[in-house]
Amino acid sequence: MTHQPLRSLRGWLQSTAVLTVIAGYTLLLGLNGALSDLQRRQQHRDLIQALVEQVSAGQPVPEAWKGIGLEVSLLAQGADKPPRIQPAASGEQWLVSRRAVQLPSGEQRWLELRQNVTASLEQERTTQLLLVAAAGVSILFTSLLLRPVLRRGLVVPLDQLDQQLQRLEADNLGEHLLDPAAQPEELRSMAIAFNNLQQRLAAAWKRERAFVDGVAHELRTPITVISGHAQRLQRQSLPESAQRSADRVSAEALRMTRLLRVLRDLALIDAGRVQLHASALDPEAQLLQIYETLSTSAAGRLQLPQPAESPLPALWADADRLQQCLQELVGNALAYASGSIQLQAQHDGDQLVLQVLDQGPGIRETERALVLQRFRRGSTAAGTRGTGIGLALVDAWMRAMDGEVVIAEAPGGGADLQLRFSWAPPEP
Numbered sequence: 001m002t003h004q005p006l007r008s009l010r011g012w013l014q015s016t017a018v019l020t021v022i023a024g025y026t027l028l029l030g031l032n033g034a035l036s037d038l039q040r041r042q043q044h045r046d047l048i049q050a051l052v053e054q055v056s057a058g059q060p061v062p063e064a065w066k067g068i069g070l071e072v073s074l075l076a077q078g079a080d081k082p083p084r085i086q087p088a089a090s091g092e093q094w095l096v097s098r099r100a101v102q103l104p105s106g107e108q109r110w111l112e113l114r115q116n117v118t119a120s121l122e123q124e125r126t127t128q129l130l131l132v133a134a135a136g137v138s139i140l141f142t143s144l145l146l147r148p149v150l151r152r153g154l155v156v157p158l159d160q161l162d163q164q165l166q167r168l169e170a171d172n173l174g175e176h177l178l179d180p181a182a183q184p185e186e187l188r189s190m191a192i193a194f195n196n197l198q199q200r201l202a203a204a205w206k207r208e209r210a211f212v213d214g215v216a217h218e219l220r221t222p223i224t225v226i227s228g229h230a231q232r233l234q235r236q237s238l239p240e241s242a243q244r245s246a247d248r249v250s251a252e253a254l255r256m257t258r259l260l261r262v263l264r265d266l267a268l269i270d271a272g273r274v275q276l277h278a279s280a281l282d283p284e285a286q287l288l289q290i291y292e293t294l295s296t297s298a299a300g301r302l303q304l305p306q307p308a309e310s311p312l313p314a315l316w317a318d319a320d321r322l323q324q325c326l327q328e329l330v331g332n333a334l335a336y337a338s339g340s341i342q343l344q345a346q347h348d349g350d351q352l353v354l355q356v357l358d359q360g361p362g363i364r365e366t367e368r369a370l371v372l373q374r375f376r377r378g379s380t381a382a383g384t385r386g387t388g389i390g391l392a393l394v395d396a397w398m399r400a401m402d403g404e405v406v407i408a409e410a411p412g413g414g415a416d417l418q419l420r421f422s423w424a425p426p427e428p
Contacts, residue, residue, distance in 0.1 A: 014150060072113055095117045177198065338360060
């Protein structure tokens, strides 16, 4: 059996408390009416029993009873009848009962007692109206009182717990444990369970970082040796088949070197061991530098626009890391897109934007957040080689430099990969 999730725990508790008050007063009204009716009928039975005993002993019915809303009659015929309410034509309510009685002469008669209970019923209704009014006031008071009570006892502790959890990062797992004693009793087990989970995740995270560091370190030397030997073979006169093999080994060695560098950088970022040297940089100079670095391997596909008439403001970033990010973006565009690749720099509000625009299939809007994750690739990259960590590294470096990566659609189709930075801070 499935249960619908609660939309609001506070609303559920408040409505439950109000319904409980309503149910309590409804039960109280029912019990009050039932007890009043039971008491009235029992008094009536006691009274008619006393009258039966009095008539059986040959004593007359006191005349004074007629003045207090009681009427007694001796009937020659009839049958026993329990007390029942009977309305009169005048609107009064009478409680009527009948009992058999043995006269001293041996004759049997039926004693009928009529009791005017109009005033009693009106008093009972008045009491019920007062209870209804009290119930309304209690419901209103309960609803108003529950708001601060639930806020202080539930919402505030949960908000504080949420703020503590939001401050947790992968790098500080296990360093800022929640204090169970500072939590309400109902949340202490949750805090303890989360602390245990956090410590297990911290241990697993440290093992993963140690593994990546170890792999990157241990494989660096053999891959360098392989790359060196492959390049040496390429410089020799080899048969065509051997030359193709040497070229393939050299290319794969370079690819593995790049992959290890990316893994090492991600491990450094995750461990918080990155040392950035931020400075004020000229956006157009940065594009010119990456153009000069990659224009030869781009086979004429890389295009650089003319410098702007008015110089752009400086951006604040680490020059080496920025070039690494641009190299990753341009490398992706060369691998996945056809046609020309444009480099642009522009001023957008309070941000400076470096753009790499291609004419390829682009990146679907639903996959733009996905491709920034590690080892995740978009559907348009199917059929091409890649590891899916290049854009993840760019995103990590940009966040480390207080920037961001934005993926948009280029005019006319294709991908528009943007590196957005704030202006350089003013000189002191």
